[in-house]
Amino acid sequence: MKRIVTLTVAMLYCLCSFAQFSDSTHYLIKYASTGSINHTQDGNSYLLNNNFGFKVSKRKVSLNAGASYIYGKQNTSLTNNDVSAAVDFNLYTDTAKIYYWGLANYDRSYSLKINSRFQGGLGIGYDLIRLPNAVLNVTDGLLFENSNLFLHDTIQDIYSTVRNSFRLQYKWTIRNIVVLEGGNYFQQSLTHGDDYIIRCVNSMSVKLRSWLSVTASLTYNKLNRTERENLLVNYGVTLEKFF
Template identity: 45%
Template structure:
C-alpha cells in the first residue's frame, strides 16, 4: 500500500499543469498528502505515517468530494499503535443563495487505535455560511446520520449495533497573502438512542504554498469514541501535491 501511495504522489508531481485554482474551465482537483513524524532515542524509536488521496469536482451549483486516508504507526517497543483507514464521499448542492447548501455523506472507517472494526455512515443535512468572503469562510452544518458499526469494547468484547446520530459540524477556512492557508474543523455526533454513545473529531491544518502544485503541510487531529472510550491525537507534517484540470 505504501508503494501505491508513493506512485500516486509521483504521478501527481510530474503531471501537474499550471492551474492553481478552480475557474470557469477548471472543475477538477486531485491531491495527495504525505505527512508523518519520527522520533529516535538511544533506547527506542517511534514513527507515524499519515497519507491521503482526495478528489474534488466543482460545478456551478454542485460539489463532489472524495477522500481516502490511511494512518499507520508503531511505538518504541515495536507494537502497533495505528492502522486506521477512512474513506469518505460527500456532495454539496447550493440553491439560489450562495450561503445555504445541502449535503449528503457516505463514510467508511476501520481503526485499530479507536477499536473500530468496521463503521459505515450515511446521511443528509444542511449547512450555512456564517461568514463568506472570496477566500475566507466559516460555516456550520447539521444533519441526521444512520450508522452501523462493529467495535471492540473492554475485555475484547465485540459489539455490533446500529444507531441514528445527529451530526453537528463547524468548518473554518482562512487564507493569507494567497500562499498561507489555515483550516480548522470540529464535529460532534451523539447517538439519538444510546446515552454515552458519541463521536468527537477536531482538527487544524496549516499549508504554505511553494509552487502551484506543491504545499508544505502541518496538521493536528483529535478523535474520541464514547462507546470504546478510546481517543487519539495525531500531529504530522509533510507535503501536499495538487493537480487542477
C-alpha cells in the same frame, strides 16, 4: 475490505457521471503525506499519515471523494492501522448561503478499536462567511451508523444507531501563501446519551509553489463508546492540482 472496494467503486462511478455535467466543471486533486519519526537510545516510534482527495465542482453542485491511511508503531508495538474512505456532495440553492449535503463514509481503526463502521446521511449547511480568501460554515444533519467495535479490547459490540452530526468548517488563505483550514465534528447518538464521537482535523500549510506546500496538521478523535481517543500531530508535504 469488501466494503472499502465497494465504496471506492461507487466513488469512481459518481465522479465519472458528475464529470459529464457541463463544460464549466472544475476539478481538484490533492495528496498529503505527513508523519513523525522519533529515534532515541531507549526506543523508536514513527507515524505515517497519507490522505488523498478529489473534488469536482460547478456553480450549484460539488462532489468530494477522499481516503486516508494512518500507520504507526512504537518500538515493536502497533499503535495505528487506520483506514477511511468517504464520498459526499453539496447541493447549493438560489439562496447563496444555504446548501444541502449528503455523505457516505466507511472506516476502521486499530487505535480507536473500530473493526468496521459505516455512516450515511443527509443534512443542511449554512455559510457564515464566503469570500475568495475565507470560508466559514456550519452544517447539521442526521446520520445512520452501523458499527462493529471492541469494548475494553475484547468484547465485540455490533450495533446500529442514528446520530445528529454537527460540523464547523473553515478555510482562510493569507496572501495566497499561508492556508489555515479545518473541520470539527460532534456526532451524538439520538438513542444513547453517552454515545458520542468527536473529530477535529486542523492544518496549516505554507505554499512553496502553486502545487506544493509544507503542511503541519493536528488531528484529534474521541469515540466515547469504546473509551478510546487519539491525538496526531504531523508535518509533511501537500501536493494539489486545480484544473
